[in-house]
Amino acid sequence: MPEGDTVWNTARVLHRALAGTRLTGSDFRVPALATTDLSGWTVRESASRGKHLLLRLTAPPQAAPAADWTLHSHLRMDGAWRAYAPGERWTARPAHLIRVVLRSPEAVAVGYHLHELALLPTAGEEHLLGHLGPDLLGTDWDPDEAVRRLAAAPEVTIGEALLDQRNLAGVGNLYKCELLFLRGLSPWTPVGAVPDLAGTVALAQRLLAANRGRWTQSTTGALRRGQTSYVYGRRAQPCRRCGTAIGKEELGDRVTYWCPTCQPPPAPAPEAG
Numbered sequence: 001m002p003e004g005d006t007v008w009n010t011a012r013v014l015h016r017a018l019a020g021t022r023l024t025g026s027d028f029r030v031p032a033l034a035t036t037d038l039s040g041w042t043v044r045e046s047a048s049r050g051k052h053l054l055l056r057l058t059a060p061p062q063a064a065p066a067a068d069w070t071l072h073s074h075l076r077m078d079g080a081w082r083a084y085a086p087g088e089r090w091t092a093r094p095a096h097l098i099r100v101v102l103r104s105p106e107a108v109a110v111g112y113h114l115h116e117l118a119l120l121p122t123a124g125e126e127h128l129l130g131h132l133g134p135d136l137l138g139t140d141w142d143p144d145e146a147v148r149r150l151a152a153a154p155e156v157t158i159g160e161a162l163l164d165q166r167n168l169a170g171v172g173n174l175y176k177c178e179l180l181f182l183r184g185l186s187p188w189t190p191v192g193a194v195p196d197l198a199g200t201v202a203l204a205q206r207l208l209a210a211n212r213g214r215w216t217q218s219t220t221g222a223l224r225r226g227q228t229s230y231v232y233g234r235r236a237q238p239c240r241r242c243g244t245a246i247g248k249e250e251l252g253d254r255v256t257y258w259c260p261t262c263q264p265p266p267a268p269a270p271e272a273g
């Protein structure tokens with residue numbers, strides 16, 4: 001599942017494949033960009049901000065009204081970018097999922113099932129992304145600001161607040177579930193009742209940072225299939241700590257996994273009213 005670390009890894013792959021090169025061709029398969037041709041454009045860098053990918057480009061003179069442009073994309077649940085060598089077969093996903101192909105002399109970058117694909121002046125990034133909270137994997141990561149934003153809505157459940165990218169950018173459902181297990185917090189705990197919000201935020205950052213640079217997301221330290229999470233994706237399986245069956249329920253517009261014993265309900269229990 002693409003979360004902040006996956007997007008960070010993807011940005012790095014694109015950076016290595018394309019940064020500093022001039023594109024020799026592009027093929028956009030989304031209506032809004034169908035006539036866009038990035039041939040001759042130079043790729044300055046690839047970066048991530050929370051779960052957003054930013055491929056920064058320089059337009060050749062006369063090609064565009066500004067020099068600095070950003071190709072924005074979002075992976076959501078199912079998007080991906082892959083870099084291939086020229087001539088290599090594109091095997092990652094079915095061809096009908098391709099939304100864009102970028103060619104350079106050394107590499108071909110293929111974007112699959114991308115969302116919010118848009119070309120905008122780099123100066124407009126802030127307008128697009130300015131609502132995001134501090135980026136957990138950003139060089140400007142600001143834990144105090146993340147805590148401040150979370151604490152500003154004390155009645156919201158911590159399970160929903162952690163997914164709200166306006167509070168902090170990069171946590172998806174997997175890390176949310178795992179983080180709350182590791183902190184012994186019920187997902188239904190109101191933010192105002194979380195005893196150590198700063199500790200929770202700090203652990204979120206460590207979990208994502210630990211998974212930078214690899215594609216297998218693990219919160220347990222184990223990389224073997226089926227052992228990479230404590231609660232996420234483990235409904236009805238025994239808790240690795242106490243043996244209680246892991247629960248799965250809807251919370252907000254997402255499902256959440258938790259151990260009813262290790263993560264007892266906040267007092268008074270929400271079920272009891």
Ligand SMILES: [Zn+2]
Nearest residue numbers: 239242259262
């Ligand atoms: Zn447990």
